[in-house]
Amino acid sequence: MSGVLAVLEQRDGVLHKSALEALAAAQQVGAELGGKVFAAVLGSGVDAVAQTVAGYKLEKVHAIDHELLKQYTPDGYTAALKALIEAHRPEYVLFPHTYQVRDFAPKLATALNRVLVSDLIAHRVENGALVLVRQLFQGKFNADVRFAGEPPYFASIQAGAFRADKLEVGSAPVEKTVPELKADQVRTRPLELFRESQRAVDLGAAQIIVSVGRGIKEAENIAVVRKLAEALGAELAASRPICDNGWLPMERQVGSSGQTVAPKLYVAVGISGAIQHLVGMKGSKTIVAINKDPEAPIFEVADYGIVGDLFEVVPALVEALKK
Amino acid sequence: MKIVVAIKQAPSRDSQLKVNASGSWIDDADLAWEINEPDAYALEAGLQLKEKLTGEVVVLCAGPERAGQTIREALAKGADRAIHIETEKYGPADPLVLARMMARALEAEKPDLVLTGLQSDDLGYGQTGVILAEVMGLPHATIIMNIEPSGGGIKVKRELEDGWFQHVEMPLPALLTIQSGATKLRYATLMGIKKAKTREVRRVAAAELGGAGEASIRLERIYTPEKTKQSQIFDGPAKEAAAKLVEKLRFEARAI
Numbered sequence: 169m170s171g172v173l174a175v176l177e178q179r180d181g182v183l184h185k186s187a188l189e190a191l192a193a194a195q196q197v198g199a200e201l202g203g204k205v206f207a208a209v210l211g212s213g214v215d216a217v218a219q220t221v222a223g224y225k226l227e228k229v230h231a232i233d234h235e236l237l238k239q240y241t242p243d244g245y246t247a248a249l250k251a252l253i254e255a256h257r258p259e260y261v262l263f264p265h266t267y268q269v270r271d272f273a274p275k276l277a278t279a280l281n282r283v284l285v286s287d288l289i290a291h292r293v294e295n296g297a298l299v300l301v302r303q304l305f306q307g308k309f310n311a312d313v314r315f316a317g318e319p320p321y322f323a324s325i326q327a328g329a330f331r332a333d334k335l336e337v338g339s340a341p342v343e344k345t346v347p348e349l350k351a352d353q354v355r356t357r358p359l360e361l362f363r364e365s366q367r368a369v370d371l372g373a374a375q376i377i378v379s380v381g382r383g384i385k386e387a388e389n390i391a392v393v394r395k396l397a398e399a400l401g402a403e404l405a406a407s408r409p410i411c412d413n414g415w416l417p418m419e420r421q422v423g424s425s426g427q428t429v430a431p432k433l434y435v436a437v438g439i440s441g442a443i444q445h446l447v448g449m450k451g452s453k454t455i456v457a458i459n460k461d462p463e464a465p466i467f468e469v470a471d472y473g474i475v476g477d478l479f480e481v482v483p484a485l486v487e488a489l490k491k
Numbered sequence: 492m493k494i495v496v497a498i499k500q501a502p503s504r505d506s507q508l509k510v511n512a513s514g515s516w517i518d519d520a521d522l523a524w525e526i527n528e529p530d531a532y533a534l535e536a537g538l539q540l541k542e543k544l545t546g547e548v549v550v551l552c553a554g555p556e557r558a559g560q561t562i563r564e565a566l567a568k569g570a571d572r573a574i575h576i577e578t579e580k581y582g583p584a585d586p587l588v589l590a591r592m593m594a595r596a597l598e599a600e601k602p603d604l605v606l607t608g609l610q611s612d613d614l615g616y617g618q619t620g621v622i623l624a625e626v627m628g629l630p631h632a633t634i635i636m637n638i639e640p641s642g643g644g645i646k647v648k649r650e651l652e653d654g655w656f657q658h659v660e661m662p663l664p665a666l667l668t669i670q671s672g673a674t675k676l677r678y679a680t681l682m683g684i685k686k687a688k689t690r691e692v693r694r695v696a697a698a699e700l701g702g703a704g705e706a707s708i709r710l711e712r713i714y715t716p717e718k719t720k721q722s723q724i725f726d727g728p729a730k731e732a733a734a735k736l737v738e739k740l741r742f743e744a745r746a747i
């Protein structure tokens with residue numbers, strides 16, 4: 169085995185919160201398959217962040233530095249990483265499954281005639297080869313996936329699937345490269361980042377949250393769960409489609425593109441439990457799910473659940489709470 | 492502006508899905524089907540752009556015969572014509588094989604803009620659009636909420652993590668993957684449904700486009716995930732289940 173390369177996302181010298189999980193994955197896979205572990209960081213002026221990464225047990229850190237990599241673009245990142253991979257031929261290339269990785273890693277794999285296994289949640293080694301586990305149908309099922317054909321093999325890792333606190337520290341050399349990039353290779357022009365609105369509601373401070381999903385069917389029905397929230401003294405929150413529809417304001421959205429919450433009690437009503445929702449609430453102390461589908465993935469993280477029609481269950485709960 | 496929108500047919504959202512006997516895929520014999528959710532928003536974005544700039548919306552769909560229904564629905568909403576890549580029931584081996592077929596099917600089209608959803612509800616690779624862009628040699632951007640013409644090209648709004656957004660400018664032709672929920676979806680009108688019947692659907696057999704191709708990843712087995720938490724699940728009459736839950740929350744979890 170010729171090695172495992174972890175590509176670590178950074179912005180303005182700060183590593184992405186999932187980057188070290190990808191590094192932990194690379195260390196683990198490297199140990200299991202008997203391969204050396206490498207890391208790469210890309211950007212302009214990445215010396216300091218490369219030094220941070222060099223504090224882990226690695227064969228080498230590739231610091232890929234170029235003015236044209238200062239701002240992320242799929243063309244720039246793909247060209248730079250393609251050159252690195254062709255020069256060093258790692259067998260496995262691992263990424264955190266971030267928005268940025270979603271944006272360029274499939275392109276990079278395609279440029280090398282391969283397919284990325286996206287968003288893996290677990291892995292195991294069988295006969296010296298990796299079997300990767302990823303979710304299908306928004307988390308309803310898992311699938312075992314294998315690579316076919318020749319390396320390099322590309323995979324991205326779901327947040328939380330590997331633990332950064334298991335990282336082995338060490339001292340690795342940093343190798344700086346300036347890739348050959350020309351301005352006309354980069355076809356898109358990224359402008360500044362911006363945020364849309366201030367958040368008036370701090371769901372993070374709530375002790376109890378009642379959260380409503382698309383099972384509620386119509387805007388008028390929100391009143392049904394509002395009664396439950398009142399009975400519990402809870403804040404009302406929602407899954408993304410509810411906020412997209414304008415049935416509740418955006419600031420009440422929980423999930424990867426909304427708020428992250430960890431209340432004492434989180435009651436999910438008519439929410440299926442897609443990963444983008446789960447990442448925003450799975451740290452809650454006690455989780456209750458109410459869903460008519462016994463296979464809904466929300467039940468996998470629930471401490472207590474009621475399988476049933478929310479339009480019967482929620483009013484019954486309100487009654488029971490009065491007793 | 493010529494806009495191609497890639498749409499996939501997926502099991503409808505409220506389906507009770509079961510793994511099939513061999514564990515190779517779901518049992519899809521008696522399912523209801525609909526357009527993959529973000530693809531409905533990609534179609535809407537395409538139709539709105541066409542209304543603003545004039546031009547044509549062509550839908551592209553790879554799937555078995557039943558996908559024809561989803562194609563008709565897209566035509567009824569206002570797409571001008573369609574290309575149906577006829578695949579076997581389970582479709583192509585991996586998203587690269589699929590994207591190559593799609594690219595070949597589009598060779599004669601020379602679209603100005605290709606729109607896809609950001610992710611399919613079933614396989615959920617979240618990749619086909621980006622792969623297609625690379626195969627077609629187009630610049631791309633993902634998780635797009637808004638598209639505006641700008642100079643000779645376009646300016647798009649990308650969703651980023653933690654509530655951040657970014658505008659990106661790019662030349663045409665280009666490919667965008669569209670996020671759900673950014674606009675309201677239209678319904679098909681009676682007139683639209685009537686017109687859809689007369690609109691062209693070009694059917695191309697997968698074999699003509701290179702066929703199954705060699706896969707680089709292989710889906711071995713699908714299964715229901717093991718529960719990682721010991722959950723206590725109550726069912727039966729709502730009243731009893733509710734009473735049990737409240738008791739547990741009060742005296743066991745001490746959460747209320």
Ligand SMILES: Cc1cc2nc3c(=O)[nH]c(=O)nc-3n(C[C@H](O)[C@H](O)[C@H](O)COP(=O)(O)OP(=O)(O)OC[C@H]3O[C@@H](n4cnc5c(N)ncnc54)[C@H](O)[C@@H]3O)c2cc1C
Nearest residue numbers: 381382383407408423424425426438439440444445460478
């Ligand atoms: C890049 C990206 C970012 C995202 N960010 C977020 C995010 O921040 N937050 C978020 O929530 N989502 C986010 N999503 C969307 C996410 O993938 C899911 O689509 C969304 O969470 C689904 O919402 P839901 O559970 O309310 O709806 P659905 O998945 O449609 O689930 C509805 C549930 O209600 C149940 N139900 C229906 N009727 C009843 C009834 N009468 N009684 C009881 N149960 C019933 C059904 O069984 C089903 O499980 C994001 C997606 C992407 C791709």
Ligand SMILES: Nc1ncnc2c1ncn2[C@@H]1O[C@H](COP(=O)(O)O)[C@@H](O)[C@H]1O
Nearest residue numbers: 497498553607608610611616617618619
């Ligand atoms: N069989 C298909 N036919 C047409 N478009 C597809 C097909 N599969 C995927 N796509 C498009 O690619 C997007 C991403 O799919 P995926 O990579 O499977 O998550 C979808 O939202 C569709 O727009």
